[in-house]
Amino acid sequence: ASLYCAFHDNRGFSMLIAPPGMGKTTLLFHFLESIHESARTVFLFDTQCEPRDLIRYILRDLGITPAGNAVEMHHQLNEALLVEARAGRKFVVVIDEAQNLSDEALETIRLLTNFETPRRKLMQIVLVGQPQLCGHLLRDSLVQLRQRISTVCRLETFSASETAEYIDHRLKVAGHGGRLLFTFRAMQLITEAAHGIPREINCLCFNALTLCFGMKANQVNHHMVAEVINDLRLDSAWQPSVPEPDAIAVVKRRTIAAVL
Numbered sequence: 236a237s238l239y240c241a242f243h244d245n246r247g248f249s250m251l252i253a254p255p256g257m258g259k260t261t262l263l264f265h266f267l268e269s270i271h272e273s274a275r276t277v278f279l280f281d282t283q284c285e286p287r288d289l290i291r292y293i294l295r296d297l298g299i300t301p302a303g304n305a306v307e308m309h310h311q312l313n314e315a316l317l318v319e320a321r322a323g324r325k326f327v328v329v330i331d332e333a334q335n336l337s338d339e340a341l342e343t344i345r346l347l348t349n350f351e352t353p354r355r356k357l358m359q360i361v362l363v364g365q366p367q368l369c370g371h372l373l374r375d376s377l378v379q380l381r382q383r384i385s386t387v388c389r390l391e392t393f394s395a396s397e398t399a400e401y402i403d404h405r406l407k408v409a410g411h412g413g414r415l416l417f418t419f420r421a422m423q424l425i426t427e428a429a430h431g432i433p434r435e436i437n438c439l440c441f442n443a444l445t446l447c448f449g450m451k452a453n454q455v456n457h458h459m460v461a462e463v464i465n466d467l468r469l470d471s472a473w474q475p476s477v478p479e480p481d482a483i484a485v486v487k488r489r490t491i492a493a494v495l
Contacts (some may be wrong), residue, residue: 237249237386237387237388238251238266238361238386238388239266239269240386241359241361241385241386242270242274242325242327242359245325245355245356245359246359246385246386247348247356247359247360247383247385248348248359248360248362248380248383248384248385248386249359249360249361249362249384249385249386249387249388250333250361250362250363250364250368250384250386250387250388251263251361251362251363251364251388251389251390252363252364252365252366252368252369252387252388252389252390253365253366253389253390254365254366254390254392254432255365255432255434256432256433256434256435257390257392257432257433257434258390258433258434259331259363259390260280260331260363262390263278263329263331263361263363266329267327267329270325270327273324273325274324274325274326274327275297275319275324275325275326275327276326276327276328276329277292277293277296277297277326277327277328277329278296278329278331279292279293279296279328279329279330279331280330280331280332282330282331282332282333282335282336282340283335284340285340286337286339286340286342286343287305287343289340289343289344289347290305290308290309290312290343290347291308293312293328294308294311294312294315297315299311299315312350313350313357316350316357316358317352317357319357320352320355320357325359326357326358326359327358327359327360327361328347328358328359328360328361329360329361329363330344330360330361330362330363331363331364332363332364332365333362333363333364333368334364334365334367334368334371335364336371338374338376338377341371341372341377341380342376342377342380344360344362344380345379345380345383347360348360348383362384372384391431392430392431392432393431393432393433393436394431395426397431398422398425398426398429398431398436399422399426401433401436402417402422402425402436402440405437405440414453414454415454416444416447416454416455417440417443417454417455417460418454418455418456418457420456420457421443421455421456421457421459421460423457424457424460424461424464425439425440425443425460428460428464438467439460439463439464439467440455442463442466442467443455443459443460443463446459446462446463447459
């Protein structure tokens with residue numbers, strides 16, 4: 236809702252902040268799809284680049300061959316923005332993984348908002364990144380950019396109830412309409428291990444359902460989820476409270492062999 240309001244009110248700079256795995260990019264694609272009829276959009280994700288490359292990337296995304304120097308590229312971009320403005324379309328640039336941008340690149344982005352007519356800004360910019368982007372923008376050298384950010388959106392991790400609702404939603408979208416596929420204790424383990432992050436929830440559920448299928452069972456129980464969690468951990472910091480039945484380890488090996 237914050238992104239839509241900023242877009243419709245021509246707020247200039249917006250920022251979306253969320254930890255990894257929260258669905259930032261998925262949300263951005265949905266946002267861009269919803270405004271494509273009334274706006275020209277550019278989506279940038281290669282943020283480990285030189286500041287001068289940013290305008291070059293925007294021009295290429297617009298189908299324009301960049302000129303040989305910065306002055307001419309600025310002229311090209313200004314002309315493209317004026318064309319969109321005369322056609323009654325807004326111009327939105329979304330920059331993903333913005334926490335990787337250097338101070339110089341962020342300053343270049345700030346200067347892009349100087350493209351304007353006496354009546355309005357010609358470009359809206361959405362900075363998207365992980366929480367460290369906020370710390371980055373607190374530097375004294377970026378105070379002018381920080382002052383121009385009018386809207387800050389944050390994606391929060393799911394609560395236990397939201398995790399259950401999310402899993403139920405994903406199962407319904409996939410076509411499931413029968414009995415519960417996860418026991419209550421299985422859901423508790425998933426909630427504990429995933430920390431409310433959708434990407435982690437997806438991974439745990441997929442692997443647990445795969446193991447359940449391999450065991451020819453009709454429901455994922457806590458033993459299966461505990462086995463999956465142990466398999467996915469890269470360290471031993473988390474220890475599930477459920478012991479592993481020997482039968483699960485045997486079926487897991489058979490399932491992997493059958494898939495391979």
